[in-house]
Amino acid sequence: MRQNYTMKATFDPARVAVVLVRPSHPGNIGAAARAMKTMGLADLALVQPRHFPHAEADAMAAGAKDVLERARVFDELAPALADRELAVGFSARRRDLSHVPREWRELAPEILAAPGRIALVFGNETSGLSNDELLRCQRFATFATNPGYGSLNLAAAVQLATYEVAFAARLFEPAAAGHRAPASGADLEGLHAHLAEALVACGFLDPAKPGRLDERMRRLASRPSLEREEVDLLRGMLRALSARDGDPPAQ
């Protein structure tokens, strides 16, 4: 299978750690590890996990068990942040006593543009981060969600957070397009000339009264970005259609 993306070699994935504080459900730990790995991250810290290691965490991690195996476990939040220059606390709620959290999509590029190791800190599934835990963070982030039901699953929040990290760091770049070359202007002109010729030859188009057929066909052909192979295919069809009437195949 060909890969659609390549990973940027200059980004150090260890720059961004994910810290789960007091997670209750081991399945969420595994799903968070999987989410991290899909986005190129691997540094997971767990503060007082209720159950870890656990078979359910392994099952939900799928191909990201290596992230679980290397996860560091702490008794408190402070030592999990000791090697980090910046901790970002994720919170679903606006709290009166803390800073108003900023939309992560907007904040992530600012943070990733500056140097320093970062922790993305997520609280317990039910209670989130306590005020004490939030006060250990220097930035506060959130996701815009449904005011009627904004309860993101913990692993879903990690997925969104790491997705924005990958995007902000431009971590994945489209791989070279390979053989699917887009059609050039000359390819398209060749197609239109060929089509006009075939339609005149078969009597569909009267060259004295072309009407708006050429315009319509150009509009149709411009809708999808035609690939060179597709132009070749269409011209092959035209050759075959023209030949059916006994004329020599058009070139």
Added chain:
Amino acid sequence: MRQNYTMKATFDPARVAVVLVRPSHPGNIGAAARAMKTMGLADLALVQPRHFPHAEADAMAAGAKDVLERARVFDELAPALADRELAVGFSARRRDLSHVPREWRELAPEILAAPGRIALVFGNETSGLSNDELLRCQRFATFATNPGYGSLNLAAAVQLATYEVAFAARLFEPAAAGHRAPASGADLEGLHAHLAEALVACGFLDPAKPGRLDERMRRLASRPSLEREEVDLLRGMLRALSARDGDPPAQ
């Protein structure tokens, strides 16, 4: 609890349906329903789900059981798309026989800007969408992921997809900031004058040799966007500090 966001009243959530084709794990159906609801969507269609309804789906849906209850179940993909003007097939792989999928983050705003009802179509956890299923879609979308491990969990993919829909539709807008008024220029000038006065009074600052203290303090105060309440708090501290030396509290 105060809400951080309001939902745009002019967006019709029924415009965007999520279609899960042959999902194997009922937990993923529930988690997808939850993901949808957090992003303001509610229209879920299931094509040949292996198990549905199912207790595990209910458990993973958490507060989004209403989405599961209203989910429509189909035997085939075509009828699930019958009321949709556009179907977007999500695929993790580039396939030689189909269009190259586009990054959903880039495609979603284009699609949401046009009128018409949309289906976001996701395949089976293991095999994805078949070629036949992909051919029923008019657009193809993907997420940039780790080339070494790009396997998004099904519900995680639904979370990312609907997150981008909410963003592209500007579905959630920050609620009014409430009482946390930012400090005005006058508030800040009052603070700096008060500080200078207190520092002169306590002997820390010699008004004949101010040096760069004022500049430094202004720089410090401008770093976070100070709120009016915080300015009040700081001035209260200055008053108290000044009064400690036996001077009358500065106003």
